[in-house]
Amino acid sequence: MSHEPDTVDEAELHAYIDGRLDPARHPAVLAYLRAHPDEAQRCADYQAINQGLHDLFDAILDEPLPARLTFHSRSQREWRPWLRVAAIGGWLTLGGVLGWTIHGYTGNRALADATLVQQAMIAHAVYVPEVRHPVEVAASQEQHLTTWLTKRMGTDIHIPNLGDDGYELLGGRLLPAESGPAAQFMYQDAHGRRLTLFLRRNAQHSGDTAFRFAQAGDIRGFYWVDRDLGYALIGDVDKETLARVAHTVYRDLNGPGP
Amino acid sequence: MSQTTGGLAELIAQQIPRLRRYARALTGDRERADDLVQDSLERAWSRIHLWRGGDMRPWLFTIMHNLFANHARRHSREPAWVPLIDEDTPMDRPAEHETALDLRDLQTALKQLPEEQRAVLLLVCLEQLSYEETAHILGIPIGTVMSRLSRGREQLRSFLQGNQERRLRRVK
Numbered sequence: 001m002s003h004e005p006d007t008v009d010e011a012e013l014h015a016y017i018d019g020r021l022d023p024a025r026h027p028a029v030l031a032y033l034r035a036h037p038d039e040a041q042r043c044a045d046y047q048a049i050n051q052g053l054h055d056l057f058d059a060i061l062d063e064p065l066p067a068r069l070t071f072h073s074r075s076q077r078e079w080r081p082w083l084r085v086a087a088i089g090g091w092l093t094l095g096g097v098l099g100w101t102i103h104g105y106t107g108n109r110a111l112a113d114a115t116l117v118q119q120a121m122i123a124h125a126v127y128v129p130e131v132r133h134p135v136e137v138a139a140s141q142e143q144h145l146t147t148w149l150t151k152r153m154g155t156d157i158h159i160p161n162l163g164d165d166g167y168e169l170l171g172g173r174l175l176p177a178e179s180g181p182a183a184q185f186m187y188q189d190a191h192g193r194r195l196t197l198f199l200r201r202n203a204q205h206s207g208d209t210a211f212r213f214a215q216a217g218d219i220r221g222f223y224w225v226d227r228d229l230g231y232a233l234i235g236d237v238d239k240e241t242l243a244r245v246a247h248t249v250y251r252d253l254n255g256p257g258p
Numbered sequence: 259m260s261q262t263t264g265g266l267a268e269l270i271a272q273q274i275p276r277l278r279r280y281a282r283a284l285t286g287d288r289e290r291a292d293d294l295v296q297d298s299l300e301r302a303w304s305r306i307h308l309w310r311g312g313d314m315r316p317w318l319f320t321i322m323h324n325l326f327a328n329h330a331r332r333h334s335r336e337p338a339w340v341p342l343i344d345e346d347t348p349m350d351r352p353a354e355h356e357t358a359l360d361l362r363d364l365q366t367a368l369k370q371l372p373e374e375q376r377a378v379l380l381l382v383c384l385e386q387l388s389y390e391e392t393a394h395i396l397g398i399p400i401g402t403v404m405s406r407l408s409r410g411r412e413q414l415r416s417f418l419q420g421n422q423e424r425r426l427r428r429v430k
Contacts, residue, residue, distance in 0.1 A: 052364045
């Protein structure tokens, strides 16, 4: 026979069934199936299974979503963080583009610092609304938290005391960041308002920076680099309050401000 | 290029029905499937800064698969899927159902597949993802995708044939 039916392999049969076969190979596969009725039957059975799986499960696509999986049916409190993360996500893209255009003037530095505050803001928006699990390790285990994060971050971590500004430590958590592990500490005042302090390794080894300010919607942040760590203090409070607390954080870690 | 406010939320929301379909077929249980979807969405949001653009679907499926694998490990001491060959019910069914592929048999057969084969089979046959995407989602080489697909299909087929023959014998 002219079509060399035995050159068709198992992977090509599956590709044929799944509609992913190189069109150039169609004639060869069809000839093979004509020459081997058992194989043709096997392919037909497999196709029936594909169809059967759709018959079994496609109806799920049209089911109304259960409330816990929809955004709009969430209560205001639950919905807001999702919306806010989306907003920061948009801002993040914008930040990336800006970082690119100013690349020629300032190098990678501005971009690296911008991702610091963006990651911090996203982590803030995600965890601050948590009622039951705002932190991974509670303030009652502060010593353990310090030891654990020091080990994971690979550098000495100190948790600032913001008691004089009216904020008590709730605890902290480990987070993923672009450059490796990051940490988030959460603080709360007497009215239940929360601030977060985000720390990540300063991969650029680019030296210290002054305080910088960023805002996305009603989330504000001050961020700076100090030796081997980048810091971002994030909150929904006014800029002056946030600046005051940021200086406290800096003093607590270093002495007088930058 | 840029994601407008809510654009990311919309991109993720579009994928929820498909995530649910896959999770339901994978776990065989409605509640457990929706738990998995919910956990996946929350995980996705907490890592949205790690998303590098492109098609959102493989990224979400990867997250879901990793959560499913962790979950399966945690529950590894629970009883596994028990082969459940229902010997009585087929007798009650109308005759015309016995010629076509029986959906209940297919569901039973699917539950009996090893989980690694079930995942490949569902991503390829039900979710119609490419072999490359499937390999990426499951973190396995493409050759492994092909061999699991081949074994999974053959196992389903022989199970369905066995049931069909058993039923015909009983009808005689």
